[in-house]
Structures are given as structure tokens and as C-alpha cells.
Amino acid sequence: MLAELTVQNLIIVERALLHPGEGLVVISGETGAGKSLLLDAIDLLSGARVRAGLVGRWGDAATVSAVFQVEAQRAARIAERTQVAIVDGQVILRRRITDNGRSQAWINDVPVTVATLRVAADLLIDLHAQHEPIRLADPAVQMELIDAFAGHQTLVFAYRAMHQRVLDATRELAAIEGGERESLKEQDYLAFQVAVFEQLLPKPGEFTQLEKRHALLSAAGAWRDHASHAAHVLVERDDAVVTVLGRLLRRLEGAPDPRLHAAHESLAQALEHLRDAGAHANEAAESITADPKQLAQVEERLDAWNDLLRKHGPTEDAMFAAWEAITTRLTTLAGLDQRRSVLVTEVATAGAERQVLGTQLADSRRAAFARLAVAVHALLAELGMPRATIALAEDEPLTDAEPTQHGVVRQELRVCTNPGQRPGSLRDVASGGEASRLMLALSAALAASDPIPLMVFDEVDSGVGGRLGSIIGAKLARLGQGRTVLVVTHTPQVAACGVRQYAVRKHQGVDQTLVEVREIASSERETEIADMLGGGAGAAVQARELLMAATASSALQQRAEKSVPSKSLNKSKDRR
Numbered sequence: 001m002l003a004e005l006t007v008q009n010l011i012i013v014e015r016a017l018l019h020p021g022e023g024l025v026v027i028s029g030e031t032g033a034g035k036s037l038l039l040d041a042i043d044l045l046s047g048a049r050v051r052a053g054l055v056g057r058w059g060d061a062a063t064v065s066a067v068f069q070v071e072a073q074r075a076a077r078i079a080e081r082t083q084v085a086i087v088d089g090q091v092i093l094r095r096r097i098t099d100n101g102r103s104q105a106w107i108n109d110v111p112v113t114v115a116t117l118r119v120a121a122d123l124l125i126d127l128h129a130q131h132e133p134i135r136l137a138d139p140a141v142q143m144e145l146i147d148a149f150a151g152h153q154t155l156v157f158a159y160r161a162m163h164q165r166v167l168d169a170t171r172e173l174a175a176i177e178g179g180e181r182e183s184l185k186e187q188d189y190l191a192f193q194v195a196v197f198e199q200l201l202p203k204p205g206e207f208t209q210l211e212k213r214h215a216l217l218s219a220a221g222a223w224r225d226h227a228s229h230a231a232h233v234l235v236e237r238d239d240a241v242v243t244v245l246g247r248l249l250r251r252l253e254g255a256p257d258p259r260l261h262a263a264h265e266s267l268a269q270a271l272e273h274l275r276d277a278g279a280h281a282n283e284a285a286e287s288i289t290a291d292p293k294q295l296a297q298v299e300e301r302l303d304a305w306n307d308l309l310r311k312h313g314p315t316e317d318a319m320f321a322a323w324e325a326i327t328t329r330l331t332t333l334a335g336l337d338q339r340r341s342v343l344v345t346e347v348a349t350a351g352a353e354r355q356v357l358g359t360q361l362a363d364s365r366r367a368a369f370a371r372l373a374v375a376v377h378a379l380l381a382e383l384g385m386p387r388a389t390i391a392l393a394e395d396e397p398l399t400d401a402e403p404t405q406h407g408v409v410r411q412e413l414r415v416c417t418n419p420g421q422r423p424g425s426l427r428d429v430a431s432g433g434e435a436s437r438l439m440l441a442l443s444a445a446l447a448a449s450d451p452i453p454l455m456v457f458d459e460v461d462s463g464v465g466g467r468l469g470s471i472i473g474a475k476l477a478r479l480g481q482g483r484t485v486l487v488v489t490h491t492p493q494v495a496a497c498g499v500r501q502y503a504v505r506k507h508q509g510v511d512q513t514l515v516e517v518r519e520i521a522s523s524e525r526e527t528e529i530a531d532m533l534g535g536g537a538g539a540a541v542q543a544r545e546l547l548m549a550a551t552a553s554s555a556l557q558q559r560a561e562k563s564v565p566s567k568s569l570n571k572s573k574d575r576r
Helices: 034-043 072-082 114-122 139-150 151-180 184-199 205-220 218-238 241-251 257-287 290-313 316-332 338-380 432-445 466-479 490-494 524-531 537-563
Strands: 002-010 013-018 023-028 061-070 090-098 103-108 108-111 123-127 390-392 411-416 454-458 482-487 499-509 512-518
Touching: 002 034, 013 034, 023 034, 023 114, 023 466, 023 490, 034 061, 034 454, 034 482, 061 411, 072 108, 072 114, 090 114, 090 316, 103 490, 108 114, 123 432, 139 151, 139 338, 139 482, 151 338, 184 290, 184 316, 205 218, 218 257, 241 257, 290 316, 290 537, 338 390, 338 432, 338 466, 390 490, 466 482, 466 490, 466 499, 466 537, 490 524, 490 537, 499 524, 524 537
Parallel strands: 013 512, 023 482, 023 499, 123 454, 454 482
Antiparallel strands: 002 013, 002 061, 061 090, 090 103, 103 108, 390 411, 499 512
């Protein structure tokens, strides 16, 4: 239920404090008094978009806050969806709007986004404001309520689990078939890289040898000429180096001076080295050949090496480390083909099971709706809409409907308020009063299945007479058991059914306007209802009678409920 509502500096409301509590709470006042500002405040808590001119003249920001007391199951759902801790079942929503149009939101004093605030409000508030979107107009909400009414939550959970299996398997299969990591695409790419390595089969140290071999082969002619010239100068011509040194060696042979003897020994060693050098040069000159084919082979292998170093280097060690890592990664992906086959089977099998469960779920919803429609039509007749009808529409053909978490058949409530019109969605009901009464009928029929803490109705009694007003008031009062039902009304018969009543008054001065919201009781309440009846002594008597009749009716209802076990159209103990 809504335990407290505070509105500060909202347009012309300086401060309003309400303590609604459980039951039917009435908001009354003259047309234009400012009752809709309270609905605007609740709408802001529901995550409505900020519009210009919301901040009043008593500060630089407008603030709305609400304190809810909820049961443990709902508290757990709110905590799960908002990631905000809920202690002792108390949920405090707060929103602040500055004069520059910026908005801040809190849940239990924890800063949250407006989207998160809206998530919490969806579990706390059902606002039926005229000409505004309504919660029950959402097909997803409709199906949740029908599911709770039907009592087939086990089937719902089974279907959703199977639907999630299909989604998970499909997502993984898509990743394997078309993703970047952990996919067949990655496997193919790695296999290609390994094939490049294995085709070249590089060996440590080979690159340096290839570079030297390439340098030699690419200048073979020049090196052959150098070798031939060296051999000619050293050993072959008449004045070759070894010839000249041989003459010097012979002249110094047998020299008596030790120093000349040492020179002779050095020349002998040098002559031997020069003869070896000449032989090597001559051998090189004869063996070095310019082989274009061999040069092309070396260049091709060097190009392959350079390509691998560019991709996996820059050093030789880095390249070999990359080769090992790629081979290891490819080994880990070896089971992808098998996993893909498993997933293809999983998608097909789970999809078929989902279709079976989804079909059963749609059938069960049809059966539950048939029972629900009987109750709704009876309530609509009592509320002055005897010819209004509600139906469960479905996509045709059924096989074309894309499965969602809500089912394999897209089902939606459609309503026709006037004979001859085409049934439309709940959003399309033209009359605000008709929309409110339709929502009241649905809410009353689904009361046990949809124990939302706060329901708000804006002039649900629009355009009805006194007899129907009493019926609407009684339905609203009945709906208020276990929750807060807040209703803005001009109908005295509805106002008399409330357990509490707040009067809204507008005070206009020379240069300012102020809205006052105040709880009234006892004689003040009789006076307010009498004024709603038109005023005068007769109205005062009638107001007193209406209040007494409403009190007696409430007491009688309470005694009846204590003596007879509660029988709801929804026989399941499951709750949304």
C-alpha cells in the first residue's frame, strides 16, 4: 500500500502531505482546483518525462516522494530488478526536477536512473489517468495477469526456460558460425596460418644463412672476378706476390745476423699463408657460378621468411613463439565442428519443445480468459457498460508469430465499448470515463491475481449517475482491500465509499495562486459531500445518509468475508 505521498514545490503546490494507507482514498475538489497535480506527481514517480513549468516559485526544484509498504515477494522482485536493497518491505521512491529541466531519482535513498525508477514503479503503481497510456494496455502485462489468473505458473516457467534454451543455443551457434572468437571463422584462419608455417618449415638460424647466401648469389660474377684477380696477383703472374717473396726468402737464407734470421722465418710463414690464400682464391674463382634458378629459390624462401616476420615478428624468436601459440590455440578449437553439430540439434529439439509448451500455454490462456471474460462482462454491466465486450485476439496465422518470452502466439486483449465498432486495443478506448471503468472492471476481476500496492483512477465515474456512482464506489472500496486505491472524483456516491478523503482547494491572491491538499473527516467530510451534491439542507442529510450507508456496507462486507472462505475466480495461490 501507499503509506505516504509528499509533493513539494510542484507548479502551484507548495507542499502537500498525504497518508493514504490501505483502502479507497478519495481526492475531491472543484473543477480546476488542482487535483490533477497529485496525479502528475504520481506520474513523475512512475518515470514520466519532464515537461517545462513543473517547478514552482518556492525553490529551484520540485520534489515528489512516496513511501510504499509491500509484501516480501514483491520486495524481492523490486530488489532483483533494481539492484537496490529493500528492508522490512519498505520502498521509498523519490524524484527531483530542477528549474533547468534536469531530473534525479532515488530508490530508498540510492541514486538510480529514471529508467530504473520506472522499473520499480511498474511493480508498485497502476495509474489509470484519462487520455494517458495505462499499464494494462501492455500485452506483456496482460499475459502475466492472465497467467496468474489461470494459475499455470509451472507451465509459464517451463516455457520460459525452454525459450531461454533456444535463445542461448541460437546465440552460441551464431557465435560459432559467424563470430570472431571461439568460432569456425577463427578456426579456419588459424588453420591457414599453421599451413603457411608448415609449408615453409623454418628452422632457427636459417634466416641469417639465407641472407648471406642471397648476398653471394646476387653478386656471383663480381665475386668470381675478385677471386680470379686475387689468385692471379698472389700466385699466377710472373711478378706474383709469392714469387717476389720466394726470391727474398732465398737471399736471406743462411744470414748470420739473428735479426735477418728472424726475418727469414717470418717470410717463410707469410709465403706459406699467401700460397694457401692463392689456392683458396683460385678454387673460389673456379667454383662460383651465377645460377639464376638457385638465386630465385633463395629469394622466394627469404620472401616467405620476411612475410612471417612481418606478421609474427619482428624477431625470429617472436615468430617461433607465435607459431607455437597458434598451434596450441588451434588444438583448443578442435571440437568446434562437433559443438556446432550439437547446437544445431539443440536448437531444433528445444525449438520443437518450446512450440509444444507455447501451444499449451496459449490454449490454457484461452481457457482462463473465457472464465475471466464472464467476470469482466458482468462487472461492466454493473458499471453501466452492458454492451461492452472484451476478447482475446491472436496473430493469424499462428505459425507466423515469432516466439518471445511470452509465448509462441501473440495474444492481446481487445475491447469494443459500443456495438458496431471494431474491437481495438485497450489504449484505443476513446472515452476517458469508459477507459477508467473498463480498467476498474479488469482490475476488480484480476484483483487476487494482481495485488499491485497502488491503483489510481482519474474520474472513473465520469458521466454516470448517482445509482451507478454507488456501484462504482463499492467496487473501488472492494478493490482497496489489501492495497491503496486512490480515486479523483466529482461523484458524491463514490466519495462516500472512501475510508479517507482529501479535499483540494485553490487559493488565488492578487499575484499568486496556491493549492492546498488537506485530509477531511467527520463533519467536514459531510459538508464536502453535501457540496458535491449541490449544497443545502437536503444535500447535508443525503450526504450523511451516503456516509452511513457506505459504512454499513463496508461492515457487512467484512463480516461476510470472515464467515465465508474467500472464493476467487483465480483458484491458484500463484501470484505475479
